[in-house]
Amino acid sequence: MNFHRLMTSAFLVTWLAASLRLSGPVLLAALGETFSERSGVLNVGIEGTILLGALASFLTDYVTGMLWMSVLVAVLTGILFNLLLAWMYVTVRASQVVVGLVFNVLALGIAATVYRRALGESSGPQGVPMFPTLHIPWLSDLPLLGPVLFGQTILFYLTLGLVVVAHFVLFRTSFGLALRAAGENPSAADAAGVSVARMRYTGVLIGGATAGMAGAYLVLAQIGLFRESIVSGQGFIALGIVIFGRWSPWKAALAAFVFGASDALQLGLQLGGASIPPQLLASLPYIVTILAISGLFGGKAVQPAALMVPYAKD
Amino acid sequence: MKLIERRVSPADSPLALATAMIIAVAAAMLVTSLLFTLYGANPLKAYFALFHEPFATWRGFGYTLVRTAPLTLIALGTILSWRSGFGYLGFEGCFVLGAAATTWLALFTAVPSWAFLPLALSLSFTAGAVWAGGVALVRARLGGNEVLISLMTNYVAILILQYLVSGPMRAPGSVPQTALLPRAKWLPFILHGTRAHAGILLALLVTVVVWMLLRKTPLGYELIVSGLNPSAARYGGINVGARLVIAAFCAGGLGAWAGTVEVLGAQHRLMDGISGGVGFTGIIVALLGRLNPLAVIPAAVLYGGMTVGANAMQRRAGIPSSITFILQSLIVLMVLASDIFRRYRVKLS
Numbered sequence: 001m002n003f004h005r006l007m008t009s010a011f012l013v014t015w016l017a018a019s020l021r022l023s024g025p026v027l028l029a030a031l032g033e034t035f036s037e038r039s040g041v042l043n044v045g046i047e048g049t050i051l052l053g054a055l056a057s058f059l060t061d062y063v064t065g066m067l068w069m070s071v072l073v074a075v076l077t078g079i080l081f082n083l084l085l086a087w088m089y090v091t092v093r094a095s096q097v098v099v100g101l102v103f104n105v106l107a108l109g110i111a112a113t114v115y116r117r118a119l120g121e122s123s124g125p126q127g128v129p130m131f132p133t134l135h136i137p138w139l140s141d142l143p144l145l146g147p148v149l150f151g152q153t154i155l156f157y158l159t160l161g162l163v164v165v166a167h168f169v170l171f172r173t174s175f176g177l178a179l180r181a182a183g184e185n186p187s188a189a190d191a192a193g194v195s196v197a198r199m200r201y202t203g204v205l206i207g208g209a210t211a212g213m214a215g216a217y218l219v220l221a222q223i224g225l226f227r228e229s230i231v232s233g234q235g236f237i238a239l240g241i242v243i244f245g246r247w248s249p250w251k252a253a254l255a256a257f258v259f260g261a262s263d264a265l266q267l268g269l270q271l272g273g274a275s276i277p278p279q280l281l282a283s284l285p286y287i288v289t290i291l292a293i294s295g296l297f298g299g300k301a302v303q304p305a306a307l308m309v310p311y312a313k314d
Numbered sequence: 315m316k317l318i319e320r321r322v323s324p325a326d327s328p329l330a331l332a333t334a335m336i337i338a339v340a341a342a343m344l345v346t347s348l349l350f351t352l353y354g355a356n357p358l359k360a361y362f363a364l365f366h367e368p369f370a371t372w373r374g375f376g377y378t379l380v381r382t383a384p385l386t387l388i389a390l391g392t393i394l395s396w397r398s399g400f401g402y403l404g405f406e407g408c409f410v411l412g413a414a415a416t417t418w419l420a421l422f423t424a425v426p427s428w429a430f431l432p433l434a435l436s437l438s439f440t441a442g443a444v445w446a447g448g449v450a451l452v453r454a455r456l457g458g459n460e461v462l463i464s465l466m467t468n469y470v471a472i473l474i475l476q477y478l479v480s481g482p483m484r485a486p487g488s489v490p491q492t493a494l495l496p497r498a499k500w501l502p503f504i505l506h507g508t509r510a511h512a513g514i515l516l517a518l519l520v521t522v523v524v525w526m527l528l529r530k531t532p533l534g535y536e537l538i539v540s541g542l543n544p545s546a547a548r549y550g551g552i553n554v555g556a557r558l559v560i561a562a563f564c565a566g567g568l569g570a571w572a573g574t575v576e577v578l579g580a581q582h583r584l585m586d587g588i589s590g591g592v593g594f595t596g597i598i599v600a601l602l603g604r605l606n607p608l609a610v611i612p613a614a615v616l617y618g619g620m621t622v623g624a625n626a627m628q629r630r631a632g633i634p635s636s637i638t639f640i641l642q643s644l645i646v647l648m649v650l651a652s653d654i655f656r657r658y659r660v661k662l663s
Contacts, residue, residue: 044461091654099650101403104594105594105642108636108639109636109638113349113634113637236462277477279477282473283470290470294452294458294463296458
């Protein structure tokens with residue numbers, strides 16, 4: 001009985017720790033996407049942006065071995081490519097879903113082509129240096145809570161910090177108010193002297209920065225190498241998290257944790273040799289996301305009123 | 315005196331559309347040329363390698379048609395669903411489920427050969443229709459976001475495929491794939507000396523049917539009205555939710571037929587990675603054809619040919635075939651961006 005309890009608590013600790021670890025990248029991407037959607041732009045292109053951020057951080061790390069430099073390059077890559085996306089969304093006023101979707105194909109092409117160019121056709125997967133998990137004296141040694149909350153990488157704590165910053169900026173600053181106005185009622189915002197275009201560019205670029213950083217998180221704190229399938233829908237899952245989190249940063253953190261928990265659960269069951277086929281277990285996070293945004297739970301999701309509606313000033 | 319002046323509404327004459335299109339394609343090819351030089355290749359030679367085999371050789375053209383068939387079917391599915399206001403993106407999933415259902419029927423049942431093809435088409439269509447119809451039901455009943463949900467369903471379907479080919483349907487051997495389909499179940503080859511198969515005829519037939527449906531029938535009219543203005547459609551007595559489900563059924567079924575055609579005509583077995591992104595390229599083809607069923611054929615031939623040419627280019631010039639993803643997506647992005655030019659006119663006087 002005692003042994004059984006020990007086993008279950010060990011499983012619980014591993015599971016919760018992994019849940020937090022796996023929720024990091026989707027949470028980062030969802031935070032920036034919250035800004036983008038609050039300004040009125042649904043950026044489906046974050047899937048591709050994460051991929052390009054992952055590639056940029058991998059290559060920087062591979063060449064220089066400098067971890068923070070790799071994060072920075074990933075963020076800049078995200079911003080650069082999302083400048084193109086923002087131009088298509090805001091200035092050209094093209095269909096947002098279409099542009100984002102086609103951009104993801106473009107990003108896949110760029111990632112595959114550049115990766116092969118940089119590392120050669122035949123070489124196997126190359127590992128790169130990663131962020132270590134922190135050991136905070138005393139705190140990390142706490143039973144149960146220690147390994148779960150205080151045994152993560154620095155990027156995880158940075159992400160948690162960004163949740164607070166995002167919430168503050170979005171709901172407690174005049175910039176946040178202007179951004180939300182651009183997404184709720186662009187004509188009124190315009191009449192009040194807010195540049196809707198500038199707000200939407202800013203929203204999309206913030207989304208690009210965090211999506212690029214999410215790519216760096218995947219490479220530098222989770223996997224340690226690059227492959228074309230590294231993102232596998234996590235950008236789309238981040239879009240789902242924004243909906244399930246009702247366009248609020250801290251609720252997005254909770255939603256991301258639900259995703260992380262389902263992903264960690266399926267990994268744990270796979271490793272534990274469950275009798276369910278591993279491929280079917282692997283579909284769990286996607287099914288959880290589908291259920292979360294299906295409208296079955298949590299009442300009606302009210303999105304920003306002008307989401308996906310291009311705004312032409314004249 | 316301003317040289318460039320804003321138009322009241324974008325120019326939409328055929329000439330303006332064609333000019334914008336040509337500028338867009340040229341711009342995309344120019345950017346891709348820079349990538350070719352990155353690989354130390356002469357862009358002209360690279361483009362020759364890309365387009366010569368699929369369009370100027372008989373055998374290569376056969377392969378082009380092989381690639382065209384599934385692209386056309388998925389593009390038509392896209393048109394049906396998108397024009398009905400159902401932003402479905404789950405064709406990758408429908409494709410693999412259709413392919414899996416067809417392979418199961420061919421390998422694991424004893425259907426008489428005369429009944430095989432009709433049964434395979436019905437089974438596959440049903441599988442895709444139910445898969446996409448489920449998403450439509452969620453959208454119509456619960457108000458869930460079909461764009462994201464359908465994207466998620468792709469990953470679920472691909473994992474189901476991986477399970478099938480590594481578990482219950484796996485043939486002995488080191489590769490996760492099924493056994494080869496018996497020759498009698500293959501689609502007939504239609505052009506002597508090439509691999510072009512009857513699937514392209516099915517794609518052509520469906521093109522005409524979809525065009526007729528949208529252009530000439532009351533149902534097509536109702537679908538388009540539901541897509542353009544759901545509230546007006548509802549006011550006019552159209553059951554928008556039901557139309558949505560019908561559109562989703564057809565879209566999913568056509569996506570699954572693309573998988574059937576690929577298995578019976580080209581691969582002749584089921585394996586992991588059989589879709590290779592065709593579910594998304596098909597959507598891009600539909601967009602290039604501006605959601606017009608008849609324009610899908612040339613767009614699908616062009617993109618199918620590029621896929622064939624990409625492999626030739628990789629063999630001959632050492633340029634990775636992934637570069638065509640860049641070219642294919644850039645063309646559509648540029649076409650979308652070229653709309654901005656149509657908002658202005660040049661004043662020469």
